Amino acid sequence: MKVSEIKLEPTIANRRSPRAFDPDRGISKDTIIHLLEAARWAPSSSNSQPWRFILGQKGDETHQKIAASLSEGNRIWAENAPLLILAVTQEEGERGIQRYAWHDLGLATAQMIVQASAMDLYAHVMAGFSKDQAQAAFDIPDEYAPLTVIAFGYLGDISGLPEKLQERESAPRIRKPLEEIAFQGSWEEPLA
Numbered sequence: 444m445k446v447s448e449i450k451l452e453p454t455i456a457n458r459r460s461p462r463a464f465d466p467d468r469g470i471s472k473d474t475i476i477h478l479l480e481a482a483r484w485a486p487s488s489s490n491s492q493p494w495r496f497i498l499g500q501k502g503d504e505t506h507q508k509i510a511a512s513l514s515e516g517n518r519i520w521a522e523n524a525p526l527l528i529l530a531v532t533q534e535e536g537e538r539g540i541q542r543y544a545w546h547d548l549g550l551a552t553a554q555m556i557v558q559a560s561a562m563d564l565y566a567h568v569m570a571g572f573s574k575d576q577a578q579a580a581f582d583i584p585d586e587y588a589p590l591t592v593i594a595f596g597y598l599g600d601i602s603g604l605p606e607k608l609q610e611r612e613s614a615p616r617i618r619k620p621l622e623e624i625a626f627q628g629s630w631e632e633p634l635a
Contacts, residue, residue, distance in 0.1 A: 464596035481558030524594035
């Protein structure tokens with residue numbers, strides 16, 4: 444079966460990572476709780492639930508601190524997002540080093556992003572930020588690691604973005620073919 448023939452759930456098929464967010468349309472507390480509940484119910488190694496989230500809503504001090512930690516290339520557009528979430532994971536816990544903490548946080552954030560898609564929201568995950576600045580700004584304990592910042596919001600007008608980013612927003616979505624990412628039998632052996 445060709446990939447183009449495969450029907451995905453709309454919440455997955457419609458998901459994308461925009462940079463143009465509507466700066467005038469906020470996200471309700473009820474919607475934020477739905478996003479957090481989706482993350483809360485994610486699976487984790489030994490049910491450790493190592494994820495923690497620091498939320499900043501546009502206009503508040505937390506949003507400003509998170510935005511300040513972003514690289515300039517991300518800050519230029521992400522500061523317009525009505526919700527910025529700093530995603531943190533506990534790398535060391537009661538049982539010592541939690542080897543799957545990053546994976547677990549990824550599962551939690553993925554569920555949050557799928558929930559956002561189901562609610563006609565969009566999310567853009569960023570690794571381009573100062574982890575040290577975020578750690579200091581929020582007094583995050585050493586056993587926790589800030590891993591990503593996620594911008595959430597409703598789609599905005601791309602004409603407000605710099606020209607280079609407008610081009611990226613308009614470009615087709617490209618994914619590697621399954622033959623490149625899924626193997627059967629041994630490494631790089633295509634699916635039967």
